Amino acid sequence: MKPIRSLYSLKAIGCLFVVMIHVPFTGRGPASPIINAAVPLFLMISGYLLWEPGEEPMMLSRKLAHAFRKMVRVIVIVNAVYLLYALFRCLMAPQETFPLCSWSDIVELILFGRKFNGTLWYLNTYLWTLALLWVICRCRAMKVISYLPLLLVLTFLLGRYLFMLPIGPLTFDERLNCFTMGLPFVAIGYIIHRSEKRLRRIPGTKLLFGILACIVMAYVESLTLSALGVNNHFNQFIFTTAYAILLVVWAVTHPDWQLHPLAQTIGRYHSANIYYYHILVANIYLSIGLFVPSVQAFIVFATVWLASVGLKRGMGKICKLKKSST
Numbered sequence: 001m002k003p004i005r006s007l008y009s010l011k012a013i014g015c016l017f018v019v020m021i022h023v024p025f026t027g028r029g030p031a032s033p034i035i036n037a038a039v040p041l042f043l044m045i046s047g048y049l050l051w052e053p054g055e056e057p058m059m060l061s062r063k064l065a066h067a068f069r070k071m072v073r074v075i076v077i078v079n080a081v082y083l084l085y086a087l088f089r090c091l092m093a094p095q096e097t098f099p100l101c102s103w104s105d106i107v108e109l110i111l112f113g114r115k116f117n118g119t120l121w122y123l124n125t126y127l128w129t130l131a132l133l134w135v136i137c138r139c140r141a142m143k144v145i146s147y148l149p150l151l152l153v154l155t156f157l158l159g160r161y162l163f164m165l166p167i168g169p170l171t172f173d174e175r176l177n178c179f180t181m182g183l184p185f186v187a188i189g190y191i192i193h194r195s196e197k198r199l200r201r202i203p204g205t206k207l208l209f210g211i212l213a214c215i216v217m218a219y220v221e222s223l224t225l226s227a228l229g230v231n232n233h234f235n236q237f238i239f240t241t242a243y244a245i246l247l248v249v250w251a252v253t254h255p256d257w258q259l260h261p262l263a264q265t266i267g268r269y270h271s272a273n274i275y276y277y278h279i280l281v282a283n284i285y286l287s288i289g290l291f292v293p294s295v296q297a298f299i300v301f302a303t304v305w306l307a308s309v310g311l312k313r314g315m316g317k318i319c320k321l322k323k324s325s326t
Contacts, residue, residue, distance in 0.1 A: 006251035007045055009259040011267035014041035015274040016301055023282045025297035033218035033237055037244035039122055040185045040236065042275075044248045046126065047189020050133075053196075061137035068130040075113060075123050078276045082120070085280055089287075112173045121176055122275070129182030148187035152241065154180045159235020160225060175234050188245060192252055200253045207250045214243035266305060273308035274301065281307075 017038035020028060028035075050063060083100070090096045100106055113124030136144050157165055158175050192199065218239035225231035251257065258264045266274070282300045285291060292299060 004251070004255045005264050006255050006257040007048070007248075008264045008267035009257070010041060010247060010251045011045060011271040012259065012263040013267075014038045014045075015266070015271040017041070018275055019278045019301045019304075020297045022279055023297040023300050024293045026294040028297070032233075033222050033240050034215060034243075036236055036240045037247070039181060040241060040244040041247065042122070043126070043129075043182060043185035044189035044192065044245065047186035048193045048248065048252065049189075050186070051190050051193055053194050057137045057140045057142055060142075061134055064130050064134040064137060068127065068134065071123065071127045071130060074272075074276070075120075075127060078120065078123065079109065079113070081277070082280060085283070112177075120276075121172070125176065125178050125182045126186075128178040129186055132178060132183060133186070145187050145190055148183045149191070151179055151184040155184065155235055155241070156238060160230075160232060160237060162232060162234070163230040180235070189248065192245075192248055196252055199249055202249075202253065204250070204254060207246055207253070211243050211246045211250065214239045214246060218243060269312060270305050270308040273311070274304045277307075278304050 014037075017035040020031065020035045021038060050067065051060060086096075086099050090098050100109065111124065113120040113127075133145070136142065158170060158180055162170065218237045221237050221239050222231060278300050281303050282296070285296070285300065285303075
């Protein structure tokens with residue numbers, strides 16, 4: 001597939017939003033309806049890139065299996081880094097508790113990926129999403145994917161609109177998982193790819209107006225829920241989801257658009273590392289007392305990006321040395 005510059009710019013925006021969600025900065029609360037689009041953006045872009053229209057189910061199943069194995073490696077590496085950091089903290093501060101103290105802790109880590117860091121839930125959600133999509137492809141039931149966006153009903157009813165159901169509070173894992181987030185948004189990315197030719201007929205001005213209108217309505221939705229006393233701050237706003245979908249449609253239908261060449265580079269080569277390790281860097285800054293609440297999110301973002309640049313350059317030099325030695 002030919003690289004789409006606009007999607008890389010969108011990935012850069014998404015990883016900045018993720019950092020802004022988890023790390024303090026001035027205006028984080030008011031920005032919530034906008035930055036909450038972060039995970040849907042990543043999932044829809046992944047869904048778009050996973051498929052090529054017209055591919056046979058068996059070909060798709062092989063791609064999904066490859067993506068699954070790659071994600072397993074990522075999860076193992078990222079969890080190992082965080083566990084080493086947790087072990088270091090325990091050695092330096094005896095009052096700290098190591099996060100894996102029982103078999104149930106290990107099972108929770110494997111299933112949900114958030115035993116010692118809630119932000120890693122996305123990795124395991126995406127892993128199980130790939131597994132379920134692989135089963136769908138192996139069963140040659142590709143039509144099922146077209147109906148998976150209906151699971152967004154769960155996203156809203158188990159999230160911001162839980163008050164509409166006669167049930168009590170839910171755990172984090174009951175709210176955010178492959179059924180409420182992974183499958184519906186990855187499926188939307190697939191549908192956008194499948195419908196790309198028709199979507200290109202939509203005038204760009206209409207898409208931009210739709211994005212702006214959805215952002216405005218997301219704020220109306222947030223204020224309304226807050227006024228009713230039921231804005232529980234879990235999962236997506238309905239109109240935040242709508243604007244995220246339109247952003248991906250805009251990027252797909254305007255492939256040469258880019259926010260800035262630097263944003264494209266960050267989105268293409270460094271967005272994953274920024275997502276994986278921003279909380280680690282934030283915790284390190286906090287432990288050494290370097291904390292500037294008003295702009296901490298942007299300090300963390302820049303730090304992880306620069307570290308990713310250095311890591312990739314270092315790995316590139318090592319690969320060159322190995323090749324030259326052979």
